[in-house]
Amino acid sequence: MKFSRETCVALDLADPMAAFRTRFTLPADTLYLDGNSLGAMPANVPQRVMQAMTQEWAQGLIRSWNDAGWYPAPLRIGAKIAKLIGADADEVAVADSTSVNLFKVLVAACRMQQGKRGVILAERGNFPTDVYIASSAAEMTGRELRSVEPDEVLAALDDTVAVVSLTHVNYKTGQRYDMRAVTERAHAVGALVVWDLAHSAGAMPLGLNTCEVDFAVGCGYKYLNGGPGAPSFVFVARRHLPQVQQPLTGWLGHAEPFAFTHEFMPHAGIERMLAGTPPMLAMIALEAALEAFDGVDMQVLRDKSVALGNLFIDLFDQELAGMGCVLRSPRNADERGSQVSLGHAEGYAIMQALIARNIIGDFRAPDILRFGFTPLYLRYIDVWDTIAALKDIIASRAWDTPEFKAKKSVT
Numbered sequence: 542m543k544f545s546r547e548t549c550v551a552l553d554l555a556d557p558m559a560a561f562r563t564r565f566t567l568p569a570d571t572l573y574l575d576g577n578s579l580g581a582m583p584a585n586v587p588q589r590v591m592q593a594m595t596q597e598w599a600q601g602l603i604r605s606w607n608d609a610g611w612y613p614a615p616l617r618i619g620a621k622i623a624k625l626i627g628a629d630a631d632e633v634a635v636a637d638s639t640s641v642n643l644f645k646v647l648v649a650a651c652r653m654q655q656g657k658r659g660v661i662l663a664e665r666g667n668f669p670t671d672v673y674i675a676s677s678a679a680e681m682t683g684r685e686l687r688s689v690e691p692d693e694v695l696a697a698l699d700d701t702v703a704v705v706s707l708t709h710v711n712y713k714t715g716q717r718y719d720m721r722a723v724t725e726r727a728h729a730v731g732a733l734v735v736w737d738l739a740h741s742a743g744a745m746p747l748g749l750n751t752c753e754v755d756f757a758v759g760c761g762y763k764y765l766n767g768g769p770g771a772p773s774f775v776f777v778a779r780r781h782l783p784q785v786q787q788p789l790t791g792w793l794g795h796a797e798p799f800a801f802t803h804e805f806m807p808h809a810g811i812e813r814m815l816a817g818t819p820p821m822l823a824m825i826a827l828e829a830a831l832e833a834f835d836g837v838d839m840q841v842l843r844d845k846s847v848a849l850g851n852l853f854i855d856l857f858d859q860e861l862a863g864m865g866c867v868l869r870s871p872r873n874a875d876e877r878g879s880q881v882s883l884g885h886a887e888g889y890a891i892m893q894a895l896i897a898r899n900i901i902g903d904f905r906a907p908d909i910l911r912f913g914f915t916p917l918y919l920r921y922i923d924v925w926d927t928i929a930a931l932k933d934i935i936a937s938r939a940w941d942t943p944e945f946k947a948k949k950s951v952t
């Protein structure tokens with residue numbers, strides 16, 4: 542089938558998710574395909590944060606920890622995220638960054654294995670923070686970090702593995718693991734599993750408990766739209782909580798923080814994953830942002846995500862053939878998250894030229910152009926217009942200027 546812009550207009554008219562776009566504030570002249578990196582701002586957030594500043598902080602002052610619901614926020618927001626990831630309300634807390642939470646759960650998982658098994662198994666090509674944190678956790682718990690290619694993970698799971706630490710959807714390629722199959726195989730050999738859901742939470746239905754996942758962490762600022770540097774979330778399966786000893790034993794993880802005792806005694810619940818005082822304004826922004834998911838059927842959201850990704854790939858085949866671009870994501874949607882990546886030798890400059898036309902994706906070294914599909918606000922015509930602009934930029938060599946080749950600090 543040959544696609545046209547009209548095909549895409551018709552797809553938008555039939556889109557059951559079209560109305561959710563109004564929940565976001567987006568610049569009128571911009572196409573945003575980078576919600577996999579920093580989600581767009583839900584329209585209700587500024588007013589909620591303003592209220593927190595002018596009333597809860599300015600007027601309520603310290604009383605707001607009790608009176609405005611600040612103190613229970615990490616668990617209250619965790620419970621809202623739990624619904625999106627197939628976990629129970631008391632298994633998820635919001636705190637710190639993804640890197641920090643990853644460190645907590647990896648060390649805790651290694652400690653649960655009591656030094657019996659020597660290996661943390663990880664994926665080569667994972668996001669650097671996952672690799673660096675796993676390396677520290679391995680060193681601190683006397684383990685060896687063993688990294689393998691994604692298609693070698695199942696075979697590498699043997700009885701030497703204490704913990705397997707994987708990102709569900711790869712940040713560069715969008716390749717997605719079969720969470721159930723990997724978790725089952727890990728358990729069959731006695732290993733514990735840590736999933737990084739940075740590129741999954743809010744982008745697809747997830748079933749942490751139906752897959753019997755042990756630990757998970759994820760980002761608040763990507764598909765959850767919580768704002769730049771939004772706090773992260775951490776999941777611990779209820780069955781493990783009594784054994785979990787996370788390394789950052791801060792006062793808010795204590796059984797009774799306000800008893801101010803000298804000895805650390807972990808809280809019985811998911812609270813034990815907390816460390817210090819949460820950044821309340823950022824927590825409040827994230828909580829308000831999650832309202833964008835009210836009434837959203839995550840399967841319908843996934844269906845649209847797949848349709849957008851498939852359309853992008855079909856248009857890549859139709860419009861960009863022979864122009865030096867290669868597809869770097871799986872064609873099979875079952876093996877893909879909510880992004881499609883293209884490789885091109887001049888990828889950096891091409892992305893800069895695209896951004897100069899207000900079409901925003903991003904670049905990952907050495908040559909990857911990344912396009913994220915956020916079904917809550919992306920339209921099918923946005924995919925068409927992005928491919929059309931890419932075609933024009935490549936054909937006209939509009940990217941070939943010193944300005945577009947100059948590297949910025951954040952790519």
Ligand SMILES: Cc1ncc(COP(=O)(O)O)c(C=O)c1O
Binds near residue numbers: 670671
């Ligand atoms: C897989 C993955 N994990 C973690 C992070 C970020 O961690 P942090 O929020 O601690 O910077 C990212 C950021 O892009 C990521 O892609």
